[in-house]
Amino acid sequence: MAGNRFRYGQWRGGPDPLAPPYDVRAAVDAVGAEVLNGGSLREALRDLLRRGPDGRGGLEDLAARARRMRREALRRGDLDGTVTRARALLDQALAAERDELRGRDGDDARFAEAVLDNLPRSTARAVSELAGYDWASAEARQTYQRILDGLRGEVLEQRFAGLRDAARAAADPEAQRQLAEMMRDLNDLLARHARSEDTTDAFAEFMRRHGRFFPEHPRDVEELVDVLARRAAAGERLMRSLSDRQREELGGLMRQSLGDRLAGELSQLDDHLRSLRPDLNWQRGERVRGDQPLGYGEAAGALDEIAELDELLDSLDQDQAGATLDDVDVDAVARTLGRDAADDVRRLRDLERELRRQGWVDRDADGLTLSPKALRRLAGTALRRVFADLTAGPRGQHDLRTAGAAGEVSGSSRPWEYGDEQPLDVVRTLTRAVRRAGPGVPVPLAVEDFEVVETERRASAAVVLCVDLSYSMISQGRWGPMKQTALALSHLMATRFPQDALQIVGFGREAMPLTQQELAAAEPDMQQGTNLQHALRLAGRHLRRHPGAEPVVLVVTDGEPTAHLDPEDGEAYFHWPPLPETIEATIREVDRLTRYGATLNLFMLGDDPGLRRFVDAVARRSKGRMFTPDLGDLGEYVVSDYLRARHGRR
Helix, strand or coil: CCCCCCCCCCCCCCCCCCCCCCCHHHHHHHHHHHCCCCCHHHHHHHHHHCCCHHHHHCCCHHHHHHHHHHHHCCCCCEECHHHHHHHHHHHHHHHHHHHHHHCCCCCHHHHHHHHHHHHCCHHHHHHHHHHHHHCCCCHHHHHHHHHHHHHHHHHHHEEEEEEEHHHHHHHHHHHHHHHHHHHHHHHHHHHHHHHCCCCHHHHHHHHHHHHCCCCCCCHHHHHHHHHHHHHHHHHHHHHHHHHHHHHHHHHHHHHHHHHHHHHHHHHHHHHHHHHHHCCCCCCCCCCCCCEEEECCHHHHHHHHEEEEEHHHHHHHCCCCCCHHHHHCCHHHHHHHCCHHHHHHHHHHHHHHHHHHHHCCEEECCEEEEECCCHHCCCCCCCHHHHHHHCCCCCCCCCCCCCCCCCCEEEEEEEEEECCHHHHHHHHHHHHHHHHHHHCCCCCCCCCHHEEEEEEEEEECEEEEEEECCCCHHHHEEEEEEEHHHHHHHHHHHHHHHCCEEEEEEEEECCCECHHHHHHCCCCCEEECCCHHHHHHHHHHHHHHHHCCCCEEEEECCCCCEEEEEEECCCCCCCCCCCCCCHHHHHHHHHHHHHCCEEEEEEEECCCCHHHHHHHHHHHHHHCCCCCCCHHHHHHHHHHHHHHHHHCCCC
């Protein structure tokens, strides 16, 4: 309405409806804090999802609930309940038959008693031998038939959920004929599918004729196989979970109850399903214990639940390469753990997707890793920690949010790319927008319109930070301060001195150049060896690539050199205690850097006498300096020394 005035303020009607499910910046900062304290980057990201933001609703809680439910399922009851019930019914039938025979005279009655007295002790064999027996007692005949009809009904109901009244259907000859016909058609369909034939029309015809057996309403053969294979695998695991005697008893009873025709079709069906779904757990048995006897369907259902919980635990573990939360079956979580657990998984998925959407994390072949945007935030945190310890002085303010020009303007421009810090070329940006959208005011801007000014990089200092990645660094608690120092220095140079050229070199048994991202994700070298010679050689290569810049080399280490590159084959050679050849090879690299005019300063962590003698000798030989900072002061020492050394002697 004309004349109306609106005022806008902070949302006060409860939780922000537009906010993401979690504070993603806080989540990134939590990961960063763990990395700066010496933790593994990938482990920190995995722990974020395992514990959940604020330590609740994470994968660990869900996995703990799944393990608890698995333990409860293992105490569900006695898997041999089917045979136990059959034995009880058989004893009841035999008692009724003997009562009837005792009231009769004649040889036939005495012969029948002799048959009953000589039955095998095995329940399955006794039931089999009584298949052709002419029962004198109607009650005994009905009780015996209950053994066959009951087990047949349990087996069929476990395999085909559409048989709601399986016991009645199992006793009805017409129902048995229809069931056998369905299983024959099903085996034909699966055989064609296994041969990679087109089964679209055949599946439609099969469901038209026999769809009542499948209330799940599968949409194609693959879904039909999924439904049937899980149940068949549960039945197979039930047999594997029994003792040899129990397995023989139950198998005999099943063959007797199903009859040759149904048993043959069911065996063929199992063969098809096992070949089509070999990834299911067909072989593993479980030690299910309990006082309550379980029927065939109940026992197979318990084992199916255990198998589903095992699959769920594997997906919640997230230890496989490339695993994501999309691998977790939310429907399975809801079925087994409840809707609240499924909601927790969805929230964690939303967090992971929001982290990716906002550009905080990337995904590679090994899983999640921090993006360059997140690494800049992490390095900025490290720099703030360092400058929080520096006393106020003439250094000035170094925590700047903009980099300024990284060199001299070249006169050209290029399209803006994610992560660019060069200034925008306003004229060319507006020109591209007008060409795209046409003349008119206001001018709509799109991402593809932006152009940045190109500059020629002019390095005033070429800096190499050599950091020790040997195992002793993490075993002595020096890994976190080392990472924090290197990240802080890289962020300072990128934001305050972008004209300087930094190279981080990590060294263990061998040395390698590291990017900021590689440094954050670096793990300690489990091989023995401190190859400072190789690190200094790589440092010299970086300095020579910037001949007009002030050369600065900073070394952070906690051990004297114990490895060097063999001059013949270039392989790293380790020996403890240090060999003269290792010391000589390292000193040669020191001399090369000194002749080049590099400032070589060493930061010694620890109080090893051999390291102290070596570092002191190198500092005097190269006219550099030796520092022995406490771990908490390492970042302050390195950053301060860089600020002093970059002014140089040239």
